[in-house]
Amino acid sequence: MTAPVRESTDFEPVYHHYGPHRAGLPPLVPYFRELWHRRGFASEMSRATMRGEKTSTFFGQAWLVINPLLLAGVYYLLITILRGGHDPKAFVHLTLALFAFQLVSSSINSGTKSVVSSGKLLINTAFPRLLIPLSAVRTAFFRFLPTVPVYFVFHLIFLTDVWSPTMLLSLYFLGTIVLFGAGLAAFFATVQVYFRDTSSFLPYFIRIWMYLSPVLWLPENVAHFNKTLLTIIQLNPMYSMVGGYTEALQEQKVPDPALFLSSGIWALVAAAVGFLFFISRERDFAVRLT
Amino acid sequence: MLSVSPEVVAESDRSPYAVRVEDLSITYRTTFEKKPTLKQAITRLGRGQRAVKEIQALTDVSFDVKVGTAMGIIGSNGAGKSTLMRAMAGILPPTTGKVEVWGKASTLLALGVGFNKSLSGRENIILGGLAAGLSRKEVEERADEVAEWTELGDFIDMPMNTYSSGMGARVGFSVAVHMKPDILMIDEALSTGDAHFREKASVKMAELRESARAMFLISHGLSSISEMCNECIWLDKGRLMMRGAPDEVIDAYMRHVKVKKSATALEEM
Numbered sequence: 184m185t186a187p188v189r190e191s192t193d194f195e196p197v198y199h200h201y202g203p204h205r206a207g208l209p210p211l212v213p214y215f216r217e218l219w220h221r222r223g224f225a226s227e228m229s230r231a232t233m234r235g236e237k238t239s240t241f242f243g244q245a246w247l248v249i250n251p252l253l254l255a256g257v258y259y260l261l262i263t264i265l266r267g268g269h270d271p272k273a274f275v276h277l278t279l280a281l282f283a284f285q286l287v288s289s290s291i292n293s294g295t296k297s298v299v300s301s302g303k304l305l306i307n308t309a310f311p312r313l314l315i316p317l318s319a320v321r322t323a324f325f326r327f328l329p330t331v332p333v334y335f336v337f338h339l340i341f342l343t344d345v346w347s348p349t350m351l352l353s354l355y356f357l358g359t360i361v362l363f364g365a366g367l368a369a370f371f372a373t374v375q376v377y378f379r380d381t382s383s384f385l386p387y388f389i390r391i392w393m394y395l396s397p398v399l400w401l402p403e404n405v406a407h408f409n410k411t412l413l414t415i416i417q418l419n420p421m422y423s424m425v426g427g428y429t430e431a432l433q434e435q436k437v438p439d440p441a442l443f444l445s446s447g448i449w450a451l452v453a454a455a456v457g458f459l460f461f462i463s464r465e466r467d468f469a470v471r472l473t
Numbered sequence: 474m475l476s477v478s479p480e481v482v483a484e485s486d487r488s489p490y491a492v493r494v495e496d497l498s499i500t501y502r503t504t505f506e507k508k509p510t511l512k513q514a515i516t517r518l519g520r521g522q523r524a525v526k527e528i529q530a531l532t533d534v535s536f537d538v539k540v541g542t543a544m545g546i547i548g549s550n551g552a553g554k555s556t557l558m559r560a561m562a563g564i565l566p567p568t569t570g571k572v573e574v575w576g577k578a579s580t581l582l583a584l585g586v587g588f589n590k591s592l593s594g595r596e597n598i599i600l601g602g603l604a605a606g607l608s609r610k611e612v613e614e615r616a617d618e619v620a621e622w623t624e625l626g627d628f629i630d631m632p633m634n635t636y637s638s639g640m641g642a643r644v645g646f647s648v649a650v651h652m653k654p655d656i657l658m659i660d661e662a663l664s665t666g667d668a669h670f671r672e673k674a675s676v677k678m679a680e681l682r683e684s685a686r687a688m689f690l691i692s693h694g695l696s697s698i699s700e701m702c703n704e705c706i707w708l709d710k711g712r713l714m715m716r717g718a719p720d721e722v723i724d725a726y727m728r729h730v731k732v733k734k735s736a737t738a739l740e741e742m
Contacts (some may be wrong), residue, residue: 198574199573199574199578200571202566202570203566203567203570203571204566220606221604223608224600224604227603227609231589231599232589235589235591302590304589304604308605378509378514379509379510380510380512381511384511469565470501470503471503
């Protein structure tokens with residue numbers, strides 16, 4: 184039979200059947216279908232948040248660039264002193280890796296607070312709750328975007344001759360970074376509902392994590408470490424994601440396939456674990472947040 | 474759940490029911506603390522205490538609601554009224570049993586729906602509509618109407634943290650009633666707000682009772698239940714005690730709580 188054509192945004196559920204969740208999970212296919220239909224809500228929430236924080240004004244935008252630049256300046260000063268010399272290549276690597284790491288850390292930080300701060304909306308309306316942390320990730324991504332042209336200015340100045348088609352491969356790594364950040368945002372948003380101090384101690388762990396990731400150092404700086412230590416360092420998801428991302432943009436070569444594989448796997452695992460954990464717990468949100 | 478197909482649409486038009494609740498039980502675990510923290514959890518663990526409490530909010534509740542019903546829900550505090558409403562709205566899935574709803578529900582379940590206090594009333598209206606599943610176009614079409622109905626004037630474009638609680642309630646109520654709901658669920662929404670707003674809200678609800686498939690109203694103002702509803706259920710400690718015409722159920726409830734039927738009691742309980 185010919186079904187009437189409905190615009191996907193024109194979705195109005197007519198018959199609802201609410202039953203007990205199996206193993207704490209609602210039926211996932213309708214859940215994600217519904218999530219997709221209401222994506223407009225997530226983007227509107229993210230836009231409204233950014234408007235609320237004046238991100239759309241000139242100085243709001245400028246701050247998004249100035250803030251990471253100041254951070255990059257501070258860290259560059261640090262590594263220059265520690266290494267005892269100025270190295271433009273290290274500086275370009277630092278800015279690129281730092282901006283990418285900031286994308287993950289701001290996804291996690293704003294995602295963590297997103298559910299507990301959504302308040303009445305959550306106890307009043309039935310919708311897939313996963314939209315809330317995803318909206319926070321969207322916000323983090325849009326805050327990351329202004330840093331991209333800033334990086335390319337440095338690239339033009341310090342790596343003038345380094346241009347190649349392999350740079351497009353960085354988009355793959357950027358994708359894994361976003362997906363990975365979304366998984367962690369959903370995971371910590373759930374944890375925050377049970378332990379409201381999560382958002383206070385999380386920044387310390389994120390900072391330690393950054394020191395363990397190839398942001399302030401290059402993968403070649405650790406190449407002489409013994410095998411066990413090196414394996415541990417490489418197990419860090421950020422090693423392959425940030426490593427692959429910077430390599431694709433700055434080394435004029437196709438990154439090692441192992442980097443593609445491990446960053447893809449890490450992103451998928453983080454998203455699956457984070458999303459499923461979130462969905463399995465979201466029934467609790469309405470009673471825990473009143 | 475939440476699936477749409479032409480057959481189901483046709484089915485829903487034929488269904489004599491708006492809502493069916495079968496053997497619904499809901500339990501949930503919650504903490505004593507308003508804001509549980511890891512710090513407290515670790516301290517408690519050291520002392521070997523636990524702060525999680527299981528709450529049996531509803532036990533084997535069954536009823537069905539035909540199209541055209543305006544159902545009042547009464548009961549003491551903690552009787553499970555709000556939990557029942559949340560289950561029917563799909564916010565709190567059942568622990569056992571099932572809930573079937575024919576139609577798009579619009580819910581106003583907590584006082585003063587300030588979704589996000591740093592955003593303006595108008596932005597909150599748009600967010601509320603999108604969260605409820607309306608398309609952008611539909612929401613934008615209705616936003617002005619909703620905003621106008623609140624009669625908040627210039628306040629509508631100011632952040633909601635500048636609003637009084639009554640003003641917040643107006644926005645919430647206005648969003649809930651303007652989303653063209655098939656089923657409207659209102660939990661104590663009329664207790665804040667001034668006389669003018671209450672009057673206006675009553676008129677709007679009477680209007681919706683005609684157009685919507687069903688309406689549910691939780692209120693401690695028993696007179697508004699007997700005025701606005703044509704059926705009533707009484708919950709006590711999570712169990713369905715009685716169902717029937719509003720006046721009979723209210724009488725039985727009043728006898729149960731041993732309060733003399735007076736004007737104050739009808740208004741305040």
